[in-house]
Amino acid sequence: MxxxxxxxxxxxxxxxxxxANPRIxxxxxxxxxxxxxxxxxxxxxSGRVESSAMRAQYPLNLVSGERVNYxxxxxxxxxDEGEWSEPAFFETGLLRASSWRAGWITGDYKVSKKKxxxxxxxxxxxxxxxxxxSARLYITACGLYSAYLNGxxxxxxxAPGITDYxxxxxxQTYDVTExxxxxxxxxxxxxxxxxxxxCGAWGIRNQYGTETKLLAQLxxxxxxxxxQTVATDETWQWSNDGPIRFADNKDGEIVDARMRPSYSGHAxxxxxxxxxxxxxNVPIAEKETFRGTMTVTPSGKxxxxxxxxxxxxxxxxxxxxxxQKITIRCGELLENGELTLKNIQLSSGKKTTPxxxxxxxxxxxxxxxxxxxxxxxxxxxxxxxxxEVGADDVTATAVYSDMEETGxxxxxxxxxxxxxxxTRWSAKNNSADLPxxxxxRERHGWLGDAQIFVNTASYLFNYMPFARKFENDxxxxxxxxxxxxxxxxxxxxxxxxxxMDGSAGWSDAGVLIPYRLFKHYGDKTVLSDHYDRMKRFAExxxxxxxxxxxxxxxxxxxxxxxxxxxxYGQSYGEWAEPxxxxxxxxxxxVSPHPEETTAYIVALMEHMAEIAGILGKDEDRSRYLAxxxxxxxxxxxxxxxxxxxxxxDRQAKLVRPLYFGLLDEEQTAFAxxxxxxxxxxxxxxxxTGFLSTPLILYVLADIDIGxxxxxxxxxxxxxxxxxxxxxxxxxxxxxxxxxxxxxGIGSLDHYSKGAVVEWLFGEMCGIHVxxxxxxxxxxxxxxxxxxxxxxxxxxxxxxxxxxxxxxxGMEYTVTVPSNTTAVFVLPDGSRRVLPPGxxxxxx
Numbered sequence: 001m002x003x004x005x006x007x008x009x010x011x012x013x014x015x016x017x018x019x020a021n022p023r024i025x026x027x028x029x030x031x032x033x034x035x036x037x038x039x040x041x042x043x044x045x046s047g048r049v050e051s052s053a054m055r056a057q058y059p060l061n062l063v064s065g066e067r068v069n070y071x072x073x074x075x076x077x078x079x080d081e082g083e084w085s086e087p088a089f090f091e092t093g094l095l096r097a098s099s100w101r102a103g104w105i106t107g108d109y110k111v112s113k114k115k116x117x118x119x120x121x122x123x124x125x126x127x128x129x130x131x132x133x134s135a136r137l138y139i140t141a142c143g144l145y146s147a148y149l150n151g152x153x154x155x156x157x158x159a160p161g162i163t164d165y166x167x168x169x170x171x172q173t174y175d176v177t178e179x180x181x182x183x184x185x186x187x188x189x190x191x192x193x194x195x196x197x198x199c200g201a202w203g204i205r206n207q208y209g210t211e212t213k214l215l216a217q218l219x220x221x222x223x224x225x226x227x228q229t230v231a232t233d234e235t236w237q238w239s240n241d242g243p244i245r246f247a248d249n250k251d252g253e254i255v256d257a258r259m260r261p262s263y264s265g266h267a268x269x270x271x272x273x274x275x276x277x278x279x280x281n282v283p284i285a286e287k288e289t290f291r292g293t294m295t296v297t298p299s300g301k302x303x304x305x306x307x308x309x310x311x312x313x314x315x316x317x318x319x320x321x322x323x324q325k326i327t328i329r330c331g332e333l334l335e336n337g338e339l340t341l342k343n344i345q346l347s348s349g350k351k352t353t354p355x356x357x358x359x360x361x362x363x364x365x366x367x368x369x370x371x372x373x374x375x376x377x378x379x380x381x382x383x384x385x386x387x388e389v390g391a392d393d394v395t396a397t398a399v400y401s402d403m404e405e406t407g408x409x410x411x412x413x414x415x416x417x418x419x420x421x422x423t424r425w426s427a428k429n430n431s432a433d434l435p436x437x438x439x440x441r442e443r444h445g446w447l448g449d450a451q452i453f454v455n456t457a458s459y460l461f462n463y464m465p466f467a468r469k470f471e472n473d474x475x476x477x478x479x480x481x482x483x484x485x486x487x488x489x490x491x492x493x494x495x496x497x498x499x500m501d502g503s504a505g506w507s508d509a510g511v512l513i514p515y516r517l518f519k520h521y522g523d524k525t526v527l528s529d530h531y532d533r534m535k536r537f538a539e540x541x542x543x544x545x546x547x548x549x550x551x552x553x554x555x556x557x558x559x560x561x562x563x564x565x566x567x568y569g570q571s572y573g574e575w576a577e578p579x580x581x582x583x584x585x586x587x588x589x590v591s592p593h594p595e596e597t598t599a600y601i602v603a604l605m606e607h608m609a610e611i612a613g614i615l616g617k618d619e620d621r622s623r624y625l626a627x628x629x630x631x632x633x634x635x636x637x638x639x640x641x642x643x644x645x646x647x648x649d650r651q652a653k654l655v656r657p658l659y660f661g662l663l664d665e666e667q668t669a670f671a672x673x674x675x676x677x678x679x680x681x682x683x684x685x686x687x688t689g690f691l692s693t694p695l696i697l698y699v700l701a702d703i704d705i706g707x708x709x710x711x712x713x714x715x716x717x718x719x720x721x722x723x724x725x726x727x728x729x730x731x732x733x734x735x736x737x738x739x740x741x742x743x744g745i746g747s748l749d750h751y752s753k754g755a756v757v758e759w760l761f762g763e764m765c766g767i768h769v770x771x772x773x774x775x776x777x778x779x780x781x782x783x784x785x786x787x788x789x790x791x792x793x794x795x796x797x798x799x800x801x802x803x804x805x806x807x808x809g810m811e812y813t814v815t816v817p818s819n820t821t822a823v824f825v826l827p828d829g830s831r832r833v834l835p836p837g838x839x840x841x842x843x
Contacts, residue, residue: 031077037049093173192247567597602635
């Protein structure tokens, strides 16, 4: 038995983490059961530890910049000693505020909120004396930075990522050992980014500050033990006369390649009240590249179709004369053969955003360009130029957080397979350090989108580091009264949206995301680290019970039950149901939604009770269960009123109470029958909105698995398969996609409807993590499918489940990873325990 897939804090050989006692994870290869492990590093030997756990905590105190190399040895069920694992390592960053010897610097100019500025250019020359053993660059910014050592770019795209810079600033650590020479030059470009540039749908600026600033510290260790530090201070040269004349993360860049920075001035010292911390997350990275086909539009413009909708940027390599211009606009939609941005742009008399535009002035000779401080959502690039540009000169590069892909799915339905692939792409395109709604218009960290998608994301990716970073953002944004917001970080939220903070299904993400991560990864720290914040939110929600707007309670509720219902605050309600099910109206948008809000309070309390039980907080657990019972009784009374009656064709109003178990026995039976009638009335198309679309197949499968497959296989709008049927390779925000007439929901790259993919892994193929080293495999075949199969690289190892209809019946295939067991459950309810290995079960 051998330890494989070694990770530290879920990351592969991370450099620059700031966890005091990081955890080491591994999987087992070979053997049936791990009975013991041993971890050895330079300073620590765990000795033989009798345990089947595939995780352990590094116990020694660490110092800044310490590298720990380690190996793991395992013993199997027979007590046989295995071979050593391949070596792995982790390295700490700057663990304490006192470790920072650098000072914040900024450009030497007076800032006006009304103006935009070219990118700042900083430079520091230095010499090294002797052989270099190691060198680490610790660097961050308020803004976006791009760092170069001796002309080679060392920083990730869109560094340092997005946070509320007033509360949290992330730094990155780069190993630059191989780039050092005797004489060196460290240069950094600094642009507005989210800090001072466009945020939100309307591109509101100066959301976190007005003065962009840089902090950098290069630590060099020589072979003879001597140390050298190069740190930002007022000796750094500065100018803003370089080639990047304008940079905005949404609108694009204006570049004059004829210009070179003079570095004629010096940086100005400044300050920032936040001590930088490591994100302990995967970096943003350049990923897939695409070459396109070039055509000419009816208006005579060149158009490159890259065939895949991505988030990223365009690069080109073109020979030109000085002064020739290349203008590129990027988008995801064509109209009458021309590129249009109408589905993603907002316009007023003074402003249109996002532009997703590059304006480039060529130098003489070869022009190699790649966007530095922006990414766009696009499939198409429109090019206007007086230079010679061909299809082979232009490349599109996808840019997103470098999450390891962990899930795959295939079935006998090609449209469903393409839908899963589209979901994967939309997830990647909306994961540049933040789970966003779309990579074009708003680019907000919507909590509702993230919470409904976290289960799907956890199947498709090693999602814990990315989601853990976002939960920090969510907690940073929490209001003083305990309310979680609708968006985090909050930069760019329009003033009229702020009353929507606390909206049911959105704000609950502060609890639901950690809870669901725990279910997938078995990591209690994701609960304990945020429990106090979650508890404050739960108490805030309890405080909204009995508060009514308008003040009069609906007929039939009565004063006693009214105290068990929440009608407080503006909220989104179900949101985005098909227009012919419930048309959008402004009065509905600005009103409370007691049914949705009360339902989610019950779910919140039950989740909090379970979390409290896991953490051993029994008093809290009892309180939350009591509140859940009380509010459930209010909900049952509410749905007996005419306005909120279960006798409705609105599928969401039936799915939600059935999924959350809110109804009494009589109401449950009625709601199930009424849901089937509602689907009959709507031609077995999806009539749910944002919150209930991920839930409906679970509810239908509980009634009859045939109903779930009937809805899943629907190819008409509204329906999941209607998207790939229309040629989409990302997920649409509106069911109508490019033909949507719904204002404000026109993105063609919006992962939320892809949340149904969790059902394919967890129900159709039946893969469930059921605690430490345990799985439940309970596939549910059905519909017109002849086979389905899924693979999930879980924290406990790779598990596979598939089924196939044969002439002789059903054949199930299951792979159980080493050192785990799985309870296999057939559709008839019969069970068997499966040991590690490959299994074929015929029925």
